[in-house]
Amino acid sequence: MSDPRLKNIRNFCIVAHIDHGKSTLADRLLEVTHTLTPQQMKAQVLDDMDLEREKGITIKSHAIAMEWKAKDGVTYELNLIDTPGHVDFTYEVSRALAACEGAILVVDASQGIEAQTLSNYYLAADQKLTIVGALNKIDLPAARPDEIALEIEHYAHVPAEHVARISAKTGFGVPELLEQVIADVPPPSGDPDAPFRALIFDSKFDQYRGVVCLVRVVDGRIRSGEKIRFLSTGAMHEVTEVGKLRLKLDPADELHAGQVGYIVAGIKTVADARVGDTIVADDIAGMEMLPGFRETKSMVFSGLYPIDAEQYEDLKEALARLRLNDASLMYEPETSVALGFGFRVGFLGLLHLEIIQERLRREFMIDLIATTPSVVYHVLQTDGEFLKVDNPCNLPPPQNIEAIEEPMVLAHIVTPTEFLGNILKLCQERRGEHEGMEYIEETRVRIAYKLPLGEIVLDFYDRLKSVSRGYASLDYDIVGYQQSDVIKLDILLNGEMVDALSAIVHRSKAYTYGSSLCEKLKELIPRQMFQVAVQAAIGGKVIARETIGAMRKNVIAKCYGGDISRKRKLLEKQKEGKRRMKQIGTVEVPQEAFLAVLKVDRS
Amino acid sequence: MHVPFCAVRCHYCHFSTAAFSGDAVERWFAGIEREADLRAPLADGVAFTSLFFGGGTPSALSSRHFRRLWDLLRARFTLAPDAEVTLEANPESAKDALLAAWREAGVNRLSFGAQSFEPSELRSLGRIHDEARPVEAVALARAHGFERLSLDLMYGYPGHTSAAFARTLARAGELGLEHVSAYCYIPEGVTPQGERALASGGPAVPDEAQAALYEQLSEAMEGMGLACYETSNFCRPDAESRHNLTYWLRRDYLALGPSAHACWRGERWGNRFATADWAAALERGEDPASERERSPEASTSDEIVMLGLRLSSGLRAADYAPSDWASVERRYGAAFAAAQEAGRLESVPGGWRIPRRHRFLADDTIAWLAARARG
Ligand SMILES: Nc1nc2c(ncn2[C@@H]2O[C@H](COP(=O)(O)OP(=O)(O)OP(=O)(O)O)[C@@H](O)[C@H]2O)c(=O)[nH]1
Ligand code: SF4
Ligand SMILES: [Mg+2]
Numbered sequence: 001m002s003d004p005r006l007k008n009i010r011n012f013c014i015v016a017h018i019d020h021g022k023s024t025l026a027d028r029l030l031e032v033t034h035t036l037t038p039q040q041m042k043a044q045v046l047d048d049m050d051l052e053r054e055k056g057i058t059i060k061s062h063a064i065a066m067e068w069k070a071k072d073g074v075t076y077e078l079n080l081i082d083t084p085g086h087v088d089f090t091y092e093v094s095r096a097l098a099a100c101e102g103a104i105l106v107v108d109a110s111q112g113i114e115a116q117t118l119s120n121y122y123l124a125a126d127q128k129l130t131i132v133g134a135l136n137k138i139d140l141p142a143a144r145p146d147e148i149a150l151e152i153e154h155y156a157h158v159p160a161e162h163v164a165r166i167s168a169k170t171g172f173g174v175p176e177l178l179e180q181v182i183a184d185v186p187p188p189s190g191d192p193d194a195p196f197r198a199l200i201f202d203s204k205f206d207q208y209r210g211v212v213c214l215v216r217v218v219d220g221r222i223r224s225g226e227k228i229r230f231l232s233t234g235a236m237h238e239v240t241e242v243g244k245l246r247l248k249l250d251p252a253d254e255l256h257a258g259q260v261g262y263i264v265a266g267i268k269t270v271a272d273a274r275v276g277d278t279i280v281a282d283d284i285a286g287m288e289m290l291p292g293f294r295e296t297k298s299m300v301f302s303g304l305y306p307i308d309a310e311q312y313e314d315l316k317e318a319l320a321r322l323r324l325n326d327a328s329l330m331y332e333p334e335t336s337v338a339l340g341f342g343f344r345v346g347f348l349g350l351l352h353l354e355i356i357q358e359r360l361r362r363e364f365m366i367d368l369i370a371t372t373p374s375v376v377y378h379v380l381q382t383d384g385e386f387l388k389v390d391n392p393c394n395l396p397p398p399q400n401i402e403a404i405e406e407p408m409v410l411a412h413i414v415t416p417t418e419f420l421g422n423i424l425k426l427c428q429e430r431r432g433e434h435e436g437m438e439y440i441e442e443t444r445v446r447i448a449y450k451l452p453l454g455e456i457v458l459d460f461y462d463r464l465k466s467v468s469r470g471y472a473s474l475d476y477d478i479v480g481y482q483q484s485d486v487i488k489l490d491i492l493l494n495g496e497m498v499d500a501l502s503a504i505v506h507r508s509k510a511y512t513y514g515s516s517l518c519e520k521l522k523e524l525i526p527r528q529m530f531q532v533a534v535q536a537a538i539g540g541k542v543i544a545r546e547t548i549g550a551m552r553k554n555v556i557a558k559c560y561g562g563d564i565s566r567k568r569k570l571l572e573k574q575k576e577g578k579r580r581m582k583q584i585g586t587v588e589v590p591q592e593a594f595l596a597v598l599k600v601d602r603s
Numbered sequence: 604m605h606v607p608f609c610a611v612r613c614h615y616c617h618f619s620t621a622a623f624s625g626d627a628v629e630r631w632f633a634g635i636e637r638e639a640d641l642r643a644p645l646a647d648g649v650a651f652t653s654l655f656f657g658g659g660t661p662s663a664l665s666s667r668h669f670r671r672l673w674d675l676l677r678a679r680f681t682l683a684p685d686a687e688v689t690l691e692a693n694p695e696s697a698k699d700a701l702l703a704a705w706r707e708a709g710v711n712r713l714s715f716g717a718q719s720f721e722p723s724e725l726r727s728l729g730r731i732h733d734e735a736r737p738v739e740a741v742a743l744a745r746a747h748g749f750e751r752l753s754l755d756l757m758y759g760y761p762g763h764t765s766a767a768f769a770r771t772l773a774r775a776g777e778l779g780l781e782h783v784s785a786y787c788y789i790p791e792g793v794t795p796q797g798e799r800a801l802a803s804g805g806p807a808v809p810d811e812a813q814a815a816l817y818e819q820l821s822e823a824m825e826g827m828g829l830a831c832y833e834t835s836n837f838c839r840p841d842a843e844s845r846h847n848l849t850y851w852l853r854r855d856y857l858a859l860g861p862s863a864h865a866c867w868r869g870e871r872w873g874n875r876f877a878t879a880d881w882a883a884a885l886e887r888g889e890d891p892a893s894e895r896e897r898s899p900e901a902s903t904s905d906e907i908v909m910l911g912l913r914l915s916s917g918l919r920a921a922d923y924a925p926s927d928w929a930s931v932e933r934r935y936g937a938a939f940a941a942a943q944e945a946g947r948l949e950s951v952p953g954g955w956r957i958p959r960r961h962r963f964l965a966d967d968t969i970a971w972l973a974a975r976a977r978g
Contacts, residue, residue: 529946529947529964552813552963552964553787554965555962561657561863562858562865563864564850564864567909568909571969571973574966577970578970588971
């Protein structure tokens, strides 16, 4: 039973498949509650990162507090969290859920249930959140609200007549949806008079405040000046500020049980403010850890190296900073023969990798080379020792390997039936095992496939989108390891092995993979002053080769009457090009070439 | 000294040129006079060792006009006694009266724009002269006592073949010239020919073909006793164009006329491109320069490297002011050593040069060095 003092609080998040309109709905909610002034308002206002705005997708969850005077005359405190929809960022969703009692499950009324609709629904249901169903985009001519409402009833167990019908674009149905949230989502439980306990569900770095912990207070109250302890590390800090999450941080006198807000406590190191940790009042002993959330599992690992070796320390600092805003980012130092000092970084998927690389470039001005991404293989050596290998270079020589296991996923793909053939073919090519299929409606199916993670983590999503004209959606979960005949494939440039380009591939695909990688590298590596041989090899035996012819011309003929501006411009451009190349032995290799593996056609 | 007039506009040309009319010439003269007045104080006490009349077509000026121009310049600037005075001449316009006027004034070097000796190529380049004309022009110039003669050639344009180039080179070889400039064709978007080349997409002429033509050129020049002293310039021993070297060695130069560029005592400027704009600025009593910048130390050394490495003799300490060379060393010392290691540079007494086999790839090494320059 909820404490009467908490009965006017509702904590809820918005979850959905990518692009179904979560952030747009959040805009309307902020509008109808007058949380933002018209001047502050813009489309998907919570997507405040440059990259989010450019890509038009949400990358980070965003929490914001609102007030709403409901029909019953009571003013409610509403804490809303908008979440990302892309499969790489499921971890963001699960953390947001931990701070809430309810979730609005948004479904695009023209698209219907998609892979992430289901996976996010399951996450919310697992955490026993109240689900409020909302059919969005009913303004679209292609909307089929009655049919899709039935899908929601069937899959998310919300009675069809109880599913809200809204247009996040026009605002239609949004006030009614809020009323429904207040009616259906229970107020938080928790005791404001009990000893203080809070869950850190996110953290960020603020230029002036340092580390800011975003918390859901479970019990008790907290004010500035009080002392808190982080349970997992035992670190103690004095609170310097607490407050509510508005568009900006909004200081308040106190936070109490049931509320969502932030705490600043002079925390210097990231390690002290681990997302998922529990904060308690320092003077109370024997407090129990709150159930956090699953540790994130990095799906794919890649080495990140600064092109300019002198930026290693900057990179280290930048990764620590990013880790503050992105608890899923894992990294440790490593070295490469070709690239020098860098970090092995774990990512949730390829989009995650791309975004981190882009943020490092833009926010920290560090140009990077990312090595061929790899999943984690389990290796049993002949001497009985067991190894986890996330870097192809660390794979022991074949004669020392007893067996290798690769990670497997259970993938769910939702697609219109017309693309079924293409998709089955794609899964088959990726060594998939068909596990089942069900019809969501007459023209749409949900297929289950067991697939090696290594086959899907790189380009599968793009391929899936391209063979289904963008209509198919994907979700996957790791389901364990399976023995596999994989081998290490090396790339040699003019006879010199480039460790950063090595990859672990299935034996049956080594040849095609090796030759298309050589072809791709030939395209991506510009001509040098001499001919360059690009070779793919397995255990020293060359299986494919391409030759990059020598550069023949690179000179501007003339200096027109002492006007050198043109030469200088050209030089400036060429110099920038050179700066983005890494000298590997005698060969200059551009940044893009290191991700050639992503562009290789594997079919 | 930029003379912006041409009888007809060539198809590949993007230079600043103007229609030839009595009024246009008068307006240009007035502009030159104003600009010379404006610049002369900068060169107080300086004796110029080189003067270059370029264009456009300086030879389009009548002998009367040329004398007037000459007097105008001499009244404001001083020439060193052994100064090199070059005039760019269209073979078509090399007539007795003009040659005599040039000679009498003190022009001692002529540069003929021949481009090619192939009739069909001349037509497609839009040149008005026929292939026999440069030969006659050279003979006539010699008869008037001009010993220092240079020829401009072009190669690597769309449709250019090695056989055609061989014929042109052979004809040029018969002329006993002391200097040849041969430029690889660059498609310019603003020219009819460039537009055609660019519209067809991709490089009109493959690098391989242009590189092969350059090889052919280098060999032919050697056969004529002309050594390459800069990427596109060949000459007999000690017959380098002093004017050219001024640019490549980043020495000071002043500029007069539309689109002309100067580099003077740590500052670079470029005049307005169109003759009318340039003249109008001067008429308003304004400086005709449209771009102007001071060269900070770093960009001075970048320029020294960028320009100097094109010379076959290399980039040598002896050619520069000690303070300039010191900053080149500071910024590029490590990069030079690394480049030598990588086979991109070879050392020469007191400096560095790009190996002969990489001459047509010079910009790659220059960019490679710039990317590694310090601070
Ligand atoms: N016609 C129509 N378009 C909508 C509606 N709601 C959202 N959209 C559009 O759908 C697209 C995606 O909207 P977002 O709000 O960014 O979707 P999202 O679910 O937040 O996407 P992610 O955060 O990337 O998962 C945008 O172009 C919106 O303008 C609606 O009710 N009607
Ligand atoms: S003569 Fe020279 S300046 Fe005049 S149009 Fe021809 S190329 Fe251009
Ligand atoms: Mg969004």
